Amino acid sequence: MRVGEVGLLTNDVIRLADFYKALLDIENGSNDKVHQTLIAEETMLTIYNDGSAKNNNNQNICLAFTVEDMEKEYQKLLELGAEIIEKPQMRPWGACNMSFYDPDRNIIYFRSFT
Known part of the structure; x- marks a missing residue:
């Protein structure tokens, strides 16, 4: 078994994805407001808004x-x-x-x- 994806849930996909694009020096060609895949290698990094409100108190x-x-x-x-x-x-x-x-x-x- 392998980890297939790490997803960051957010209220603002564009803002968070743009930060990671700049941080990782990558461009995915997407400005989607709901879901963006940033790294699509063996383990994917995705930014996703599942429609629920996030409190941004990520501690775990x-x-x-x-x-x-x-x-x-x-x-x-x-x-x-x-x-x-x-x-x-x-x-x-x-x-x-x-x-x-x-x-x-x-x-x-x-x-x-x-």
Whole structure:
């Protein structure tokens, strides 16, 4: 069994999808207000409005992305106006990690390995 899709439920698909498109340097050619697939590799990343109201108090899930250049990604986040939770920091296990909120306040981690 494999994870087939990670979906972020939101009240504003365009806003959240545009943030991830800029963050991930991708373009999906869609401005759909209900559903957008951003990554369609083995595990898909989708942004979806299922019609129910969201409170944006997401506290039980996070996303983690492995990046090549932590400093470059950190600067991009600052330019996007993302709220940084923790600046890039080396961990005892040899990874450099940082965390921030996306526009819906989902917690996102970036990590890189030396």
